Amino acid sequence: MRPASRLLPLLALAIACPAIAQRASDRVDPAPTAADWQAIARLPDWSGTWSPDIVDQNAQIRTNPTPWKPDIQRQVDHWTAEEAAGRPKGLLIDCLPHGTPTFILITHNALEILFSPGRVTILGESDGNRLRRIHTDGRAMPADPDPSFHGYSVGHWDGSTLVVDTKGILPQVYLAVSEAVGIPNNGDMRVKERIHLVDPDTLAFDLEIDAPRVLTRPWKTTRLYHRKRQRSHEIVEGVCRQGDFRDATDARGNAIFAPAYQQDGNILPAPNEK
Amino acid sequence: MTRLVLAAAALTMLGVATSPPAEAHHSFAMFDPSKARTLRGTVREFRWVNPHVSLFVLADGGTGGAPELWAVELTSPGNLTRLGWTRKSLKPGDKVLVEINPLRDGQRGGGFRKATLVETGQVLQARLIDIEKKGEQ
Numbered sequence: 542m543r544p545a546s547r548l549l550p551l552l553a554l555a556i557a558c559p560a561i562a563q564r565a566s567d568r569v570d571p572a573p574t575a576a577d578w579q580a581i582a583r584l585p586d587w588s589g590t591w592s593p594d595i596v597d598q599n600a601q602i603r604t605n606p607t608p609w610k611p612d613i614q615r616q617v618d619h620w621t622a623e624e625a626a627g628r629p630k631g632l633l634i635d636c637l638p639h640g641t642p643t644f645i646l647i648t649h650n651a652l653e654i655l656f657s658p659g660r661v662t663i664l665g666e667s668d669g670n671r672l673r674r675i676h677t678d679g680r681a682m683p684a685d686p687d688p689s690f691h692g693y694s695v696g697h698w699d700g701s702t703l704v705v706d707t708k709g710i711l712p713q714v715y716l717a718v719s720e721a722v723g724i725p726n727n728g729d730m731r732v733k734e735r736i737h738l739v740d741p742d743t744l745a746f747d748l749e750i751d752a753p754r755v756l757t758r759p760w761k762t763t764r765l766y767h768r769k770r771q772r773s774h775e776i777v778e779g780v781c782r783q784g785d786f787r788d789a790t791d792a793r794g795n796a797i798f799a800p801a802y803q804q805d806g807n808i809l810p811a812p813n814e815k
Numbered sequence: 816m817t818r819l820v821l822a823a824a825a826l827t828m829l830g831v832a833t834s835p836p837a838e839a840h841h842s843f844a845m846f847d848p849s850k851a852r853t854l855r856g857t858v859r860e861f862r863w864v865n866p867h868v869s870l871f872v873l874a875d876g877g878t879g880g881a882p883e884l885w886a887v888e889l890t891s892p893g894n895l896t897r898l899g900w901t902r903k904s905l906k907p908g909d910k911v912l913v914e915i916n917p918l919r920d921g922q923r924g925g926g927f928r929k930a931t932l933v934e935t936g937q938v939l940q941a942r943l944i945d946i947e948k949k950g951e952q
Binding site for chain 1: 843864885893923924943947
């Protein structure tokens with residue numbers, strides 16, 4: 542069979558089947574060129590490990606409180622009182638991702654930021670799924686992105702500031718002010734960020750959080766991360782659910798994970814453990 | 816810009832004395848910060864896992880009581896590494912004094928404050944404020 546005649550059945554199939562015809566318009570990104578990689582060298586240096594300024598996280602909440610709607614404020618007050626009484630709501634004990642923007646707002650673990658042609662990737666610690674992909678290849682925000690924990694992010698560089706727009710965030714994702722106080726955003730949340738250095742080793746995330754179901758107005762707040770270059774500060778693997786298990790050996794002598802005893806997310810000695 | 820950083824620095828300094836030990840994954844509010852208790856005993860197990868490293872100590876019982884097994888929660892392996900710990904900082908059999916904030920509900924669990932290795936006198940601490948300090952590049 543000659544090449545042209547070999548394609549005929551495929552062509553017939555494409556015409557007959559709209560799904561395949563649609564794939565024909567699937568955008569194919571070209572391979573990055575040497576110039577694309579060289580352009581990265583002209584971006585600001587965000588290498589190293591970025592540790593959250595937790596004291597400042599808490600200060601921001603006190604001095605620039607979230608503009609919750611009145612009925613949402615009542616829920617927030619309840620969870621704040623519960624935490625103060627020693628009964629914190631475990632927002633994250635199911636190990637699902639913080640999501641956007643809570644990951645940036647309240648994380649207590651470090652993150653790192655990778656540049657590649659057309660992409661900025663933010664990798665968190667304390668779970669493999671603390672991961673944000675920010676498309677910087679000039680694409681438009683999709684009209685209706687599939688909802689996800691971190692949403693769909695497009696960004697561009699405004700000088701040395703990365704400007705990011707995120708939507709398509711799952712309604713269940715908490716807008717949280719601590720690991721015990723947060724409310725699901727309930728849908729239609731959009732987050733705008735301007736990420737930039739404020740001194741050689743401090744990165745600021747200026748956030749504008751528009752969550753119309755729970756906030757009276759868009760909330761502008763800033764989170765700071767400090768750079769460390771020591772190897773002891775490098776990001777390490779952190780699998781959140783590993784803490785739900787303990788090392789054990791099965792009857793055949795294989796190393797396995799066995800469920801660890803816990804209550805409300807607290808590791809405790811098992812009742813029969815002496 | 817500069818004003819923002821200065822304000823943040825000032826707040827950081829204020830926060831040093833007042834902020835409770837901060838941890839990942841869950842709040843530590845279930846531990847009572849107003850109560851400190853020292854467990855004197857032997858390390859049974861040191862679990863170096865996310866999201867919280869945990870330390871099991873077979874602690875001396877009070878006034879002739881039987882030894883009690885306690886579980887103590889710390890921050891993540893990543894954060895402890897940044898503070899100079901390793902997965903071998905504590906080993907089964909080590910004699911230790913471990914200061915904790917106990918669970919409010921009376922169960923044998925607590926939030927870690929510090930540990931002292933009896934044999935060497937080495938003190939191990941896990942304050943996140945020591946990670947987030949600026950500088951030391």
